[in-house]
Structure formats: C-alpha cells, structure tokens
Amino acid sequence: MTTQPEDLAPRTRGVIALLEANCTVCMLCARECPDWCIHITSHTETVETPGSARARQRNVLDRFAIDYGQCLYCGICVEVCPFDALHWAPDFGYPGTGSPEGAGAVAELVHERDRLGEWVAAAPPPPPLDPAAEVAPEAASRGGRGSRPGT
Numbered sequence: 561m562t563t564q565p566e567d568l569a570p571r572t573r574g575v576i577a578l579l580e581a582n583c584t585v586c587m588l589c590a591r592e593c594p595d596w597c598i599h600i601t602s603h604t605e606t607v608e609t610p611g612s613a614r615a616r617q618r619n620v621l622d623r624f625a626i627d628y629g630q631c632l633y634c635g636i637c638v639e640v641c642p643f644d645a646l647h648w649a650p651d652f653g654y655p656g657t658g659s660p661e662g663a664g665a666v667a668e669l670v671h672e673r674d675r676l677g678e679w680v681a682a683a684p685p686p687p688p689l690d691p692a693a694e695v696a697p698e699a700a701s702r703g704g705r706g707s708r709p710g711t
Contacts, residue, residue, distance in 0.1 A: 573633050574650040575671075577679035578624055582645035585619035589637035589646060597630035598637060599623065626676065629669035647683035 585602040601623040606615045638646045 568652065572652070573635065573648045574652055575628070575648075575679055576626055576631075576638060576676065577647045577649040577683050578673055578676035579645050579647065579680045580621065580624070580673055580677050582643045583621050583624065584643055584645075585621050586642070588640045588642065592636050592640045594634065594636065595630045595632055597627040599625045599627070621673070624673040624676065625670055627670045647680060649679035649683045651679050651682055 585600060587600060590596070590598040590600050600621070602619045602621050604617050605620050607618050608615050635648070638648060
C-alpha cells in the first residue's frame with residue numbers, strides 16, 4: 561500500500577476496492593457509472609436447498625474490472641452498492657503511472673477483481689454512527705435493534 565503523498569488534496573479518494581464476498585452481481589454499480597468503466601460478467605447457478613420445494617437461482621461473479629483510465633473517481637458506484645461490496649482504499653501508487661516498461665500503458669489501468677480485492681484490506685472502517693441520530697424507520701419496525709450501538 562502506498563500512503564497518501566503530502567501534495568494531494570485532503571479529500572483525495574485513492575482507489576475503489578472490491579469485497580468480492582459481498583457482491584451479488586446486481587449490476588447497480590455498472591449501470592450507475594457515468595463513464596461505464598466497470599465491467600462485470602457473471603453466470604447463473606442452480607442451488608438446491610435441503611427442505612425447500614424448489615431450487616433457487618444464484619448469480620456467480622466471473623469478472624469484475626474497473627478501467628481506471630476512464631474512471632472519474634466520482635464514487636457513485638461506492639454509494640449505490642446496497643451490499644457494501646465497493647469501498648474507497650487509500651492507495652495512490654497505481655500501476656501504469658510509473659512502471660519502467662511503457663509507463664502509462666492503457667492496459668495497466670484496467671484492474672481485475674483479484675487486484676481490487678487486495679485493496680479492500682486497506683479500506684478504512686466506516687465512521688461510527690451518531691448516537692444522537694434518529695432511528696432508521698426499518699430499524700424502528702424491528703424494535704430499534706441494530707440501529708445504534710447500545711440500543
């Protein structure tokens with residue numbers, strides 16, 4: 561991991577990391593991306609559930625790639641992901657920006673799911689919930705559990 565250089569703006573975001581276990585291949589990130597820089601392919605598998613009357617279909621992720629040559633770093637994909645599969649990671653040393661052989665090669669700016677998954681370990685945890693915040697309506701219907709620490 562490369563730490564943030566001192567000459568970058570304080571809100572510099574780094575790179576987008578993928579927590580593959582949380583990805584359901586819903587495609588919201590790819591559909592909402594204004595640059596179309598997210599490339600996802602998947603296939604469907606049938607899952608037999610013991611005790612269930614019928615089999616279920618499940619999407620399986622085959623490819624998840626981000627083309628950082630096109631990415632605007634707007635963060636829309638991180639915001640729209642309902643399963644917290646995408647996160648900002650503070651890595652600022654991208655391949656393709658300083659490699660001795662063909663620095664800046666376009667192919668080096670497309671990162672596949674294995675590289676995106678490496679960055680997730682560096683993603684900071686979410687900020688703590690505000691204890692003075694109102695309870696979310698869906699949490700209130702469950703009795704308020706899980707809405708705030710200690711409630």
